[in-house]
Structure formats: structure tokens, C-alpha cells
Amino acid sequence: MAANPVTAIVGAGLVGSGWALVFARAGCQVQIFDPDEATRSRLLPWVRQSADELQTVGLITEADAVVARIQLCDTLEEALDGAAYVQESVFETVPTKTQASLAIDAAMGPDTIVGSSSSGIPASHFTSDCRNRERFLIAHPVNPPHLVPVVELVPAPWTDENAVTWTRELMDRVGQVPVQVTREIDGFILNRLQGALLNEAWALYDEGYASLADIDATISHGLGLRWSFMGPFETIDLNAPEGIADYSARLGGMYHQMAMQRTARAWPEKTVERAQQERRQALAAADLAGRRAWRDAMLARLAAFKKANGLGP
Structure with missing residues (x-):
């Protein structure tokens, strides 16, 4: 594994954008794609604000460098170009994930590994028809992944054991806490x-x-x-x-x-x-977004406290 492998994010919503920060703060070049223009327009401003907050609480030291590592791509093929690892984070339905998995499968490199952010749907439900299905698995984070580090690794029956091992090593390297689930079960552990x-x-x-x-x-x-x-x-x-x-x-x-x-x-x-x-x-509906931002700020401070006291990754 390269010291800082190129990673691709497919799906730039709350989870996908959090994953972008996870990899970028660890030194990886991040190439991110989402077909929805409204989602794309929100990504970089959110990344900028979140990186500044991480620097404020001492979780990173150079917010500008972290932001600079994140590239918003116009096409899926551009995002996957040269990527050793893909984190799929599209909407959680079997049809949507099947469509995304097949598209990634057609464009991925010969050694690329794909983790899905699925929070409860096993990979066997949407990767069975992929020609490279042995390199697909679940890599389920907690939202937001850049502040809550646990990630569940769940293989499909056909996932190559080496793909799971490689992904676990990657998650360790980028500061997450991998939990290896031995076989599929609806909902996983968390x-x-x-x-x-x-x-x-x-x-x-x-x-x-x-x-x-x-x-x-x-x-x-x-x-x-x-x-x-x-x-x-x-x-x-x-x-x-x-x-x-x-x-x-x-x-x-x-x-x-x-x-x-x-x-x-x-x-x-x-x-x-x-x-x-x-x-x-x-809490009024209009205040939900603000409360989420408050939650993230509190999680950042808790993460900083745990790190300072040897309780974090």
C-alpha cells in the first residue's frame, strides 16, 4: 500500500463529504464525484468550514492543506482515475447502490478496492453482478465519519480476504477504528x-x-x-x-x-x-441544520479530548 493512496468518494452527501475529510487529513489525495449539482455546490464550502473547525480544536494543524487535497470531479471516471480505494456513499436503497456499484465496477482499476458506506444493507444485495465483486465490501461509518472514527468492515460471501485486510490497514492508517465483522448480517453490529x-x-x-x-x-x-x-x-x-x-x-x-x-x-x-x-x-424544523452543526462541534471537542487523553485512534 502506498503511504497516502489516492482515494475516490462516490456520493458527496453528509457521509461522503465526511469521508473526504477523513482521507484528506491523513494526507491522501481525494477525488470526489456526485451527479447532483446542488450537492456538489455545497461540498467545498462545507469542507472549508469543517476543516477550520478541526484546526480550531486541535485535531488538524493545516486546514488549508487538507482542503487542497480534495478535488471535485465532473465525472465518475475522473474520480476513479488512479484511485486505489473507492468509498461509495450513495443513497441507501438496493437499486441505487446496485446502479452505483455497476458503474464503479466498469470504471475501476485492476487493483482498486471498493467499500460501501451502507448502514445496514449487506454487500451481497447489490454487488453480485459486478465483474470485480471480490473487491467489494461494506465499510460502514458512523455519521459524521470524520468525527466518529469507528467503521464496520463486512465482507460479502465472495469478498477476497485480502481486500478486507487491505481495507482494515487503510482504515488504521487514516485514523479510523475498524471493526471486522466475520460475515454478513442485516444491520451489521452497530x-x-x-x-x-x-x-x-x-x-x-x-x-x-x-x-x-x-x-x-x-x-x-x-x-x-x-x-x-x-x-x-x-x-x-x-x-x-x-x-x-x-x-x-x-x-x-x-x-x-x-x-x-x-x-x-x-x-x-x-x-x-x-x-x-x-x-x-x-427544536423547530428550521433549526435542525444548526443543531447538527452544534452536534458536530461538540463531537469535535470530544474527539480532541479523547485524543489528548489517549482514548482515541
């Missing part, structure tokens, strides 16, 4: 864990046990504080005198009993409508 929490949160809200704000507070001012630097297994390992087995002996039965009280169900439409009203009272 969204299955997030889904379990969301399903219980919706059930508690639907049954009237607490407001959205209070349920959110149990995470933002409770569980989330620990989870920002340790996972669930380390958390329970430290929460019993003799560690994880002791915790299981003490509380495993309680968790099993709670799980048995639940059955899988769709999120109730009327409850979602009620939640929408409650959230819009707390």
Missing part, C-alpha cells in the same frame, strides 16, 4: 445494537413511562458518558467486584426477565407522530 436501544426507547415512550427528553437524558447524562470511552462489556466488567462473570451472576436474570417481557414490533405510527410533535416543540 445498528443492531442501536436498534435494540431504540426499540426499547420507543416501547417505554409508547407506554408512557417517560418523555422523550427524559429518556434521552438517561443516555446523554447517564449511559452515554461511560459509552463515550468504553463499550458494554467493559462497562459491566467494571460494575461488579469480581468482573463480568460476577455481574452476570448478579443481574443476568433481571436482564433476561426484561427481555422476555418484550416482543418485536414496528414502531407505532401514532407514537412516532407524537414524538415528532414533541421534538419539534423542543
Whole structure:
């Protein structure tokens, strides 16, 4: 692998533009393509603003150099020219990803590897007809990827093991935290864990046990504080005198009993409508973009703190 391989981004939305920053700040030349003119017009101003914020909090030292490494391309072929790695970040539907994968497949180099930002759709659903399908895999980030470093690597049944290894090494090199999933499963690891929490949160809200704000507070001012630097297994390992087995002996039965009280169900439409009203009272729709920018600023400061204290990549 070259020290700073040329990377291509296909899809310049929130996730794709975040990926551009990931690779550019690591020293890679980034070639990015999106067919939508409105999305293209927003890319470079957003990159400029975000790079300046990263420099302000000390996550990068030369914002100008990072921005200069990002090239907005007019065609897919131009973006893929010379690229060792492609990060596909198009809209998440099987037809859209199939179309994008086939187009990338036709234009990619003989050794190029392609990672998809799919957040839950396995690669086998949209790469089966690619002639180079052994070099396609899932590389699922968290949004925004330049501030939340974990990335799930999930091979399709036909993905070459060397492609997974190469991608893992690349993600390590550019400062991400790769999580290798051994085989396909809908939702992968992150969204299955997030889904379990969301399903219980919706059930508690639907049954009237607490407001959205209070349920959110149990995470933002409770569980989330620990989870920002340790996972669930380390958390329970430290929460019993003799560690994880002791915790299981003490509380495993309680968790099993709670799980048995639940059955899988769709999120109730009327409850979602009620939640929408409650959230819009707390945050007007016109203020959503500003709140996202605030979120990113807080994540940047948290990332800087973790880096300064040896808790980040």
C-alpha cells in the first residue's frame, strides 16, 4: 500500500463529504464525484468550514492543506482515475447502490478496492453482478465519519480476504477504528445494537413511562458518558467486584426477565407522530441544520479530548 493512496468518494452527501475529510487529513489525495449539482455546490464550502473547525480544536494543524487535497470531479471516471480505494456513499436503497456499484465496477482499476458506506444493507444485495465483486465490501461509518472514527468492515460471501485486510490497514492508517465483522448480517453490529436501544426507547415512550427528553437524558447524562470511552462489556466488567462473570451472576436474570417481557414490533405510527410533535416543540424544523452543526462541534471537542487523553485512534 502506498503511504497516502489516492482515494475516490462516490456520493458527496453528509457521509461522503465526511469521508473526504477523513482521507484528506491523513494526507491522501481525494477525488470526489456526485451527479447532483446542488450537492456538489455545497461540498467545498462545507469542507472549508469543517476543516477550520478541526484546526480550531486541535485535531488538524493545516486546514488549508487538507482542503487542497480534495478535488471535485465532473465525472465518475475522473474520480476513479488512479484511485486505489473507492468509498461509495450513495443513497441507501438496493437499486441505487446496485446502479452505483455497476458503474464503479466498469470504471475501476485492476487493483482498486471498493467499500460501501451502507448502514445496514449487506454487500451481497447489490454487488453480485459486478465483474470485480471480490473487491467489494461494506465499510460502514458512523455519521459524521470524520468525527466518529469507528467503521464496520463486512465482507460479502465472495469478498477476497485480502481486500478486507487491505481495507482494515487503510482504515488504521487514516485514523479510523475498524471493526471486522466475520460475515454478513442485516444491520451489521452497530445498528443492531442501536436498534435494540431504540426499540426499547420507543416501547417505554409508547407506554408512557417517560418523555422523550427524559429518556434521552438517561443516555446523554447517564449511559452515554461511560459509552463515550468504553463499550458494554467493559462497562459491566467494571460494575461488579469480581468482573463480568460476577455481574452476570448478579443481574443476568433481571436482564433476561426484561427481555422476555418484550416482543418485536414496528414502531407505532401514532407514537412516532407524537414524538415528532414533541421534538419539534423542543427544536423547530428550521433549526435542525444548526443543531447538527452544534452536534458536530461538540463531537469535535470530544474527539480532541479523547485524543489528548489517549482514548482515541
